Every structure is written in C-alpha cells, then in structure tokens.
Amino acid sequence: MWFWILFFIWTMLPVWRQQWLHMQRLHAIRRLERRRGTRVITLIHRQETISFLGIPLHNYISVDDSEQVLRAIRMTPDTMPIDLILHTPGGLVLASEQIALALDQHPAKVTVFVPHYAMSGGTLIALAADEIVMDQNAVLGPVDPQLGQYPAASILDAVERKPVAELRDETLILADMARKAMAQVERFVAERLRGKMPAEQAEQLARLLSSGRWTHDYPIPVxxxxxxxxxxxxxxxxxxxxxxELYPQPPQRRPSVQYIPAPYDGRQRPSGR
Structure with a gap:
C-alpha cells in the first residue's frame, strides 16, 4: 500500500509543481500590471517539462498563441495600455502577423519587452509596438520568410544562377512562392512601420529586414x-x-550554467580559499 501511495505522490509532483508555477506567474503578472497600470500579456517560449515522464516541448508562435493573445487584447479597454513580454525564437507567419496587426490597431500605447531575444516572428510582432524595451544584451532578428527548411531569398538566388531549362517544375513553383512570400512580408512590415517613421524610411527598413541580407538567425543588437x-x-x-525566472528550462543531468544566485554590490571579492 505504501508503495502505491508513494508512486501516486511521485507521479503527481510534476503536476503540482506546474500548478504552483502557474499561480506564481499570475501573481507576478498582477504585480507588474499594478505598477504600470497596463494589461500584461506574456508570449514566452521555453522548453518546459510536462507530465511525470519529463517530455520536453519545443515551443514556437502558433495559431493557438495568436488566438489567446487576440482574446486578451479584445478583453482590454481601448484606453488601457498593453505590455507584451516577448521571448520567442519565432514561428508561423500567419500567427505572428495576426498578433502584430491586433497590437497595431489597439488605440492605447503598446509596449513590447524583450528580456533576451525575439527572433523572426517575434521581431515581426515587436515592430508593431509603440515602444520596444530591451535588455542591454537582448536581440531581435530578420523577418525574411522561410519555405520549409530553406530561406525564400536563397531559393530565388539559386534559381537566378541557373538557366530555366535546367530547373525542375517543383523548383520554379517554389521560387514563385518564395517571391510572393517576400513581397507579402515586406509589405506587411512597411505598413506596421509607417506610423513610426517616414514612409520611405519604413519601406527601406522593411526591405532590409525581409530581403534575406543576413542569415535568419542573425542577432540584431540594441x-x-x-x-x-x-x-x-x-x-x-x-x-x-x-x-x-518562473519559466525554467527542464532540469538536466549536468547543468551547463552555474553561479551563486545572489546579486553582488561590487565590493565583494571571492575568497582565495
């Protein structure tokens, strides 16, 4: 009997821990809302451990995310500012553009906080904000579209290097899709930027970010x-x-990063012993 009781406790511990984390996150969000007088929305993608099997989830911006963010925006009065905490490697263009468009249309001020990185679709969302607040070492990234495992710009470049007669029909179709995808993203970004800078500057920046000038994982610093x-x-x-801190990575057998988890005031010196 004791075996089954211990087994039940062992299997339920991850569930209880996840519920405790959920409550702590809600309390932290409420503290930030009270301090700033805003609606706080989080879009944080980490690899979290679920169930007692410890299965990791690889998260990215999905249609489910866009549905939840749009619902939160609809529940926010037009006069209330929105703070979006963004930490993501990117995701679906459709979902990212839906979120960006909804934020752009919100009448009150929209602030996007980037504590570490907001790449690809995350940058697309950040561009819709009235203000972007970044950590000194945080980064954004290019928004050039990807078709499967290949950048759209690289597909077009490869097609231009070979005679049409040597290309397969599938390659030509892929190039046509790549050309359309780049034009669509460039237009969408330019529309989000026109209210923040002159139209010509907005079009130039949209072309720069969506043209494939850099690799897709290129970090753009502050x-x-x-x-x-x-x-x-x-x-x-x-x-x-x-x-x-309430969105931890799953535990590993050997931690890759370790430090004394306490702030130093600059006067402390490590002991020689």
Missing amino acids: DEVRAFGLPVRVGMPREVYELM
Missing part, C-alpha cells in the same frame, strides 16, 4: 535596432526578470 530608427530603449523592469 544599438543596431536604434540605428534603424525604431522606438527602442534600454531599461527592463525588475518584475519582468522575476517573471522570466
């Missing part, structure tokens, strides 16, 4: 984002860092 003319500033609220 200084470069500021040079683009985007409304960005450095200065992350402490509550955002505290909230990020």
